[in-house]
Amino acid sequence: MKNLRDFTYPELLGLVSSLGERPYRAEQIYGWLFRRHAPDIDSMTDISKAFRERLKEEFYVGGLKILDVKKSSDGTRKFLSLLEDGGRIESVLIPEQDRLTLCVSTQAGCALGCRFCMTGMSGFTRNLTMAELVGEVFAAISLLDEGERITNVVLMGMGEPLSNYDNVLRFIQVLTDGKGLGFSHNRVTVSTAGLVPAIIRLGKDALVNLAVSLNAATDDVRSRIMPINRKYPLDELIETLRTYPLHGKKNITVEYVLLKNVNDTLEDARRLVKLLRGINCKINIIPFNPFPGAAFERPEEQRVLAFGKVLQDAGYNIFTRQSKGADILAACGQLKGRYEE
Ligand code: SAH
Ligand code: SF4
Numbered sequence: 584m585k586n587l588r589d590f591t592y593p594e595l596l597g598l599v600s601s602l603g604e605r606p607y608r609a610e611q612i613y614g615w616l617f618r619r620h621a622p623d624i625d626s627m628t629d630i631s632k633a634f635r636e637r638l639k640e641e642f643y644v645g646g647l648k649i650l651d652v653k654k655s656s657d658g659t660r661k662f663l664s665l666l667e668d669g670g671r672i673e674s675v676l677i678p679e680q681d682r683l684t685l686c687v688s689t690q691a692g693c694a695l696g697c698r699f700c701m702t703g704m705s706g707f708t709r710n711l712t713m714a715e716l717v718g719e720v721f722a723a724i725s726l727l728d729e730g731e732r733i734t735n736v737v738l739m740g741m742g743e744p745l746s747n748y749d750n751v752l753r754f755i756q757v758l759t760d761g762k763g764l765g766f767s768h769n770r771v772t773v774s775t776a777g778l779v780p781a782i783i784r785l786g787k788d789a790l791v792n793l794a795v796s797l798n799a800a801t802d803d804v805r806s807r808i809m810p811i812n813r814k815y816p817l818d819e820l821i822e823t824l825r826t827y828p829l830h831g832k833k834n835i836t837v838e839y840v841l842l843k844n845v846n847d848t849l850e851d852a853r854r855l856v857k858l859l860r861g862i863n864c865k866i867n868i869i870p871f872n873p874f875p876g877a878a879f880e881r882p883e884e885q886r887v888l889a890f891g892k893v894l895q896d897a898g899y900n901i902f903t904r905q906s907k908g909a910d911i912l913a914a915c916g917q918l919k920g921r922y923e924e
Contacts, residue, residue: 586645587616587624587638588714591753592760604634610762616644617763620721647672647718652726659908663920664722666691666715670708673918674719674740676726676733677907683727684735687719689751690742691920695776697809699798699840700916701874702741710747716754720764736766739774739794741918745781755789768792774838779815779823786828794836794867795824799846800854808845817858824862834863840916841870841887843880852893865900872906872914 590598595609611630615621623644624635647664650671654660660676675686691708693700723733736758738744744751751773757763759771772792775782785793797820799805805812812820827835837859841847859866868891871881882890891901906914 585642586712586714587612587642588644588646588717589712590616591713591756592762602634602637608634614762617717617757617760618765620724622646645714645718647715647722649722649725653911653913655908655911655913657907659911659913660726661908661911661913661918662722662726664719666711671920672711672715672719672741673913673920674723675908675913675918676723682734683731684737685720685723685733686737686740687716688740688742688918688920689716689738689744689747693742694746695743695809695811697776697796697798697811697916699808699842699871699877699879701877701912701919702916704876705919710750711742713750713753713757716750717757717764720758735770735772737772737774737794739772739915741920743776743778744773745775745778745785748781748784752785752788755791759791769832772836774836776809776811777815777820778811779819782823782827790830792832792836793827794838795820796838796840797855798838798840800851800858804846804851808842821858821862824864829863834865836867837862837864838867838869841868841882841890843871843882843886845879847882847886847890849889849893852890856894856897856899859899865902866894868894868901868903869915870903870906872909872917874912874917874919 592613595613596606599608615627621627621644624638649662650665651663652660658678661673663671663673665671670691672688672691674688677684690710692706693702694707695703697703758766759768768790772794774794776796798809802816870887871879873881891903894901908914
């Protein structure tokens with residue numbers, strides 16, 4: 584049996600034609616799936632009973648089962664979902680002044696093994712399917728309070744989105760399609776640890792925002808905390824960002840996790856300024872979010888401020904990410920996809 588939520592519009596066109604149906608059937612099914620959030624094939628009431636029965640022989644509509652929801656004192660909600668194969672992933676709803684951002688996971692685990700990341704330290708299981716990515720959005724919608732609406736989607740949960748390129752791209756297509764989930768591509772952001780060839784590809788394939796986790800300004804430090812840097816070192820990554828097509832947007836986002844005594848000195852900040860020269864970017868400073876067993880510490884407030892000031896004085900827009908949901912281990916890099924022991 585195949586999950587219909589795994590089909591993009593062109594793929595549904597192929598599917599209905601292979602079943603001897605007219606193309607408008609694809610449009611109907613697509614609308615039912617992604618705009619009207621149909622929970623099953625029987626809900627698609629304007630499709631003939633006979634064709635629904637035919638579909639049900641091979642297809643179904645599958646979602647995620649929410650196992651647990653944790654609500655932080657700041658309103659952040661982290662939820663744990665069950666995948667069909669028994670795997671578990673986490674997603675987070677983050678309220679801010681005028682937005683409600685959904686942070687989705689793109690893989691169960693992550694193979695890149697960044698040392699400061701709980702997901703990275705717990706290993707890799709598999710890529711999520713497009714149906715599962717869509718399932719995270721629908722699961723989140725089911726948790727919303729009266730009057731709430733998700734305004735932004737960030738691919739910043741568990742996993743490296745660009746290691747799951749095809750499914751992520753198909754998800755983005757459905758997410759940003761007016762006939763699909765209908766999010767503006769300005770409100771969707773893909774965060775990557777720096778997979779150079781995939782970044783170049785994404786620049787051609789999609790219009791969404793790009794965020795890059797830089798986290799260090801020298802190869803020495805970066806390779807130590809992010810093994811992927813040995814494959815795609817800083818000069819290649821920076822050159823890729825310099826030439827990344829902005830599609831009319833102002834800038835890309837550079838993320839920098841501040842680790843005490845590892846990458847948080849004023850000298851590091853100055854090196855970062857030098858490295859980023861000529862790149863249109865804003866900088867997200869993320870003071871390290873601790874998790875059980877972590878080998879790093881969060882720098883003191885003073886350090887964080889001083890680091891940010893160097894960047895600001897150099898003309899950069901900076902944003903220091905508050906640790907939303909830290910009390911429920913829902914902040915950046917703290918997702919693990921298991922029940923907390
Ligand atoms: N794999 C992608 C997206 C998921 S990680 C990436 O690396 O960009 C999302 C962000 O969380 C990244 O910027 C990462 O550097 C940051 N992060 C990971 N672990 C963290 C931690 N313990 N504290 C603060 N930020 C962390
Ligand atoms: Fe993977 Fe991103 Fe965590 Fe690195 S920071 S291990 S790339 S999820």
